[in-house]
Amino acid sequence: MATYRLSWDEYREICEPSLPRFDSPSFWTTLLAAVMSCATGLFLSDRVQGEPVGAFFLWLSLVLFLVALWIRFRTPVRKSQGERELRSAYDTFFAGQRTFEFDREKWTLRTQFGHSEALWTGLRRATESRHTFALCVENQTVMVPKRALTEDEIELLRNIALKTGGKATPFRMSVWDYLSAEIPSFWRRHRPSPGTYLGLLTLLFLLARAITGNGRGTIWVWMLLVLCLSGLIVLLQLLHSFWKYMDKRRQAIVSWEGEFSDRGARAKTTHGDVFFAWAEFEKFRETRRCFLLYFESDRYHLLAKKCLTGDQEAALRQLLEANLSRA
Secondary structure: EEEEOOOHHHHHHHHHOOOOOOOOHHHHHHHHHHHHHHHHHHHHHHOOOOOHHHHHHHHHHHHHHHHHHHHHHHHHHHHHHHHHHHHHHHHHHHHHHEEEOOOOOEEEEEEOOOEEEEEEEEOOOOOOOOOOOEEEEEEEEEEEEEHHHHHHHHHHHHHHHHOOOOHHHHHEEOOHHHHHHHHHHHHOOOOOOOOHHHHHHHHHHHHHHHHOOOOOHHHHHHHHHHHHHHHHHHHHHHOOOOOOHHHHHHOOOEEEEEEEEOEEEEEEEEEEEEEHHHHHOEEEEOOOOOOOEEEOEEEEEEEEEHHHHHHHHHHHHHHHHOOOEEE
């Protein structure tokens, strides 16, 4: 049995990944799009006299510059707000004295609000950070500092909450693995409507007419503009996804050890150890290069097939099909 008061630093250590971070991929992609729009506007202003198309792209570049600045400077404001919300939750629910005890069947927590019990079979998520354990069941999260436990209790809690019983497999996500998964996932999440396509094609046709002076060759200029715009969109998408991968690499979350069993999935990184019951995932998708385990439509865990043997890949596929639906 452990009696303790959870400190603010121990609480923040577990919750810190949920705080807003500077979205550098979106910032640099928007800034690059603004520079391209500005260059296009200057070129058209010189090439097409008496038409507003050049001014349109110059105004568009200004809007994109403002969006980039908003992305850059909103992070400290959002992070400060997130810190205040975390502090409020800590003071309200986690600051008081509490008693935690557990065995191989369940755990028991006593706080100033009362007494609660939870079976280990209902565990949805467990996290081990440097100083703290966090255990999550339906509608409840328990945080236990390691300083309140003995070495034997720490090892027992780790075995019960985190270990799945599966064999640990090292995984590493390469940039090609990430690009092959992220780009199709992005367009599945943000599929343009037919009206969007029609509007863009109409805008490009009007631009082609302005460039040719309503003369011959409008259709060829229009086709060239469509190809150029498509190429720019693909380029910006590739750069944005590449910068997202480099951001993950700077955070040291492109390599980990994974375990899988009927209980769920476990991932161990340099930042900590986390277990997810299968109920935490919505679905999975299989591609030629990897398995994608979706928490939400825009959040997924990538498992590169190159890190698995043929037997391991078949066993993992069977396990996923038994516990999750295919996307």
